[in-house]
Amino acid sequence: MRNLMLVLGAAVFTAGSAAAVDVSSIDWSSIAAKDVTLFYPGQSSYQWLRSAEHKRADRKVKEGDSCVSCHEGEEQVLGEALVVENRLEPHPVDGKQPTVSLAVQAAYDDTNLYLRFQWETLNPYPGTAHPHWTFKDGAWEVVGAPRLDEEVWGEGLPAIYEDRLSIMLDDGSVPMFAEQGCWVSCHNGSRDMPDRAGKDAVNANPLLGGNLGRSDVRKYLPATRSDDLATWDQTLSVEEIAGIKADGGFLDLMQFRAHRSLPVGMADDGYVLEYRLTDAGTNIFGTNWDKEAKQPKYMFDAAVVGFRSRTLDQIRDLSQPSSLVVGVNTVPFDPNAGWQEGEMIPEYFVNRENASGSAADNTDVSGTWEDGKWTVVWTRALDTGNPADDKIMTAGGVYSVGFAVHDDNITTRGHHVSFPLTIGIGAEADIMAVAQ
Template sequence: MLRRRSALLAVSLLFVGVMLLSLYVHGTGVVHNDPERNIWIPERLTVPLQLQVAFNEEEILFRYRWPADRPHRFADLLHYTDGRWQRVDRPPVGPDPHGLTEDRLTMMVDDGSVPEFQRYGGYITVGADMRDFTRHDPALGEDDGYRRKYLPATRTDANDWYSIADAATLDGLHGAGYFLDLWHWRAQLSNPIGRSDDQHISWYRLYDSGDGPFTSNWDGTAEQPRLMFDPERTGIRALRWEDVTSGRTDDATPYYLEEQSAVRFDSRHEWREGTVIPGQVLREPTGARAAIRVQGEGRWADGHWDVTLRRALDTGYPLEDKILHPKGIYDVAVAVHRDGTASRWHYVSMPLQIGLERPAEWVATRFDGELPDWDRVDVREITLFYPGQVSWPRLTSEIHAGAPYIAEGVPVKFRHKEAQLAQYGVEIEFENEIRRQWWISLVAGLLLIASFVLSVSLILGRDRS
């Protein structure tokens, strides 16, 4: 009798212990921010964006409108603190606590030469071990910043970022149009001068030829700025850290530095603690990098950015830009950085097919004259989503249940909604923790069943005795 009571007590304690373990495991979620592992999950996993597209005989215009609680107009600052100048140019994991990372909009464009893009959008540009992914191999962190976007056919091994094809293969692919045009609007480094940067993605994320809309203001030899604000033109020599970090800037105080409003830096001036000078100087771009202009002004008002970009249908640079034609069909994918984030902490869209006077998923509006009447241009609302750390090698591997559908060419939008893709992106960032919790739950469940059966057996056995 005593032995049976002891066994019953032990089984009861096991049952209670396993129950408490189950409650603990299910009561403490695995999703949490972990900067040491380059993990930061945004509060919102999806964001809406409104898009309008119009064109005439010579140009095409894209108008974008998306929500942002406040504008972020600063990037790459030079900060005078502790008696010396220091660069503030490396954004943290997730949002910058001081808001010193500019808002940005990017759009990839293709003419059908990259067939995977039409079906899977920007996913195909995300290779193995990309920068700011969680590092499983510590050695990869040494050159993390260099591992940027590329297209799949430019690698000989999908799981090795460094397996770049030979030069002849790369040249042949590029000559055949195997690249994506990349429009890149920046709230500080292009918008103030009415420009958008112009890049393209092939074996790497590359700048188009010509001078860009900004150049470095850092003198690495002297470890100080090269230029400062011209006090006669602007009324100031520099900005103040407390004003920049609190957002206390207005149209009367410049938040960017242009070549024409700058003078050579005065190292003899008695600089105060907390002085700030922009780390990049804006200038007029040239060549292919000057192809995209801002129509009017990219403006933030009432909690939204409203930006219109325009470009010639034929820029004259067919190896760097996608040349557009009336009656053509083109694929685009849009992304935005907001809330003071950079790198992979952005929101992206699924690919969208646009027709120019031709049936497509969405048909652009034809107009005559200099500008369209935007009230007569159709508005398309797109849902942007947080993509997480989902790479193309993963999506096409056996570990992904949808890989057979990708092999058959089934477009992503046929099987998933944006909210699902965002949730999947978060799950991938915590797949080890989720798997571990699943095993704990499974073992706990089996132990609960076993302890319950043993308890019942002991109780029934005692009754028979």
């Protein structure tokens, strides 16, 4: 039996939750699980769904019909059709499964919503590793990338990326999310999508490059673009987008990350509006790179974990920590330590103590991987106190949700996604949270 606990070979973290009940006391065996089939979507974007290629359904989609009005119960069929080479998948990933079965359970009390997720991984190990810095030819460079990157399938770079579980949540404020789910946020021009926007074009965009300082296109909502097809570069002004956000017209996006959040018992907290953005405050992870010195900021503390770095054949060793946790298993990087060819240090670090503000709302998220299956238990405050960034929930309310799982060293569109669902806080819905 191979078992990966929250500690990841580092140290136990007390979650600091404001839970009204002890989440470990919830009897999950008494709560019915909703089996949600997630499927591989390929390059089926917002624009494609509204194009003539989406035969006989493009008109319905434009009119706001739901995806399941045509495709209810067809997740397996769609996944099998899209996971191989076809008009929506120009570069299939060898061995990619068409669907992932996600079991979802929910409970609540006066303070919190409690969620429990289970799914099986394709690989006989969890994706707790992430790209690293490696010492090569006297300098540090990145090694590892997601499977969809050409550096992996075209140039032979090793496929290294973390497993991830994402939750999109809305209270009815985002047009079409309840009917069309995450497809309202997935667009041509984005990474690994058709007509991917070039760095120079994004940098030249007044909003994306000028205001946000971005060099690529990620998730965004149609309401933030000025044309009917929500083209990536047809952005509204900063003032117009601020007005949409003030009216709650954003999607709450929370992500469990096996490398960049699990080691400190948290999940990151963000939202989707004009871009996929982190909530106000300080996130739980950062880039482990000193731009001026051109070297990592931290390395493992050998006095704590027994090593200062890893090698490519060691990063899947579940008995050892795979993440740099600041203040727990790290020391400042020593450039004079006599580094050898092939030594590797994680590209990111995790820091629970430094996380702050709305970005640090998800303080109690645990995960275990055992016998090929993840079990994630998630505590989320019904009212985070941050309505500018989060969807505030109440008992008796029903909310729209979408789930995604990133498995097998993948990111961007290589994930598996659900059609939109509803979750009821003590109310009738697809997923019904049970009072505690």
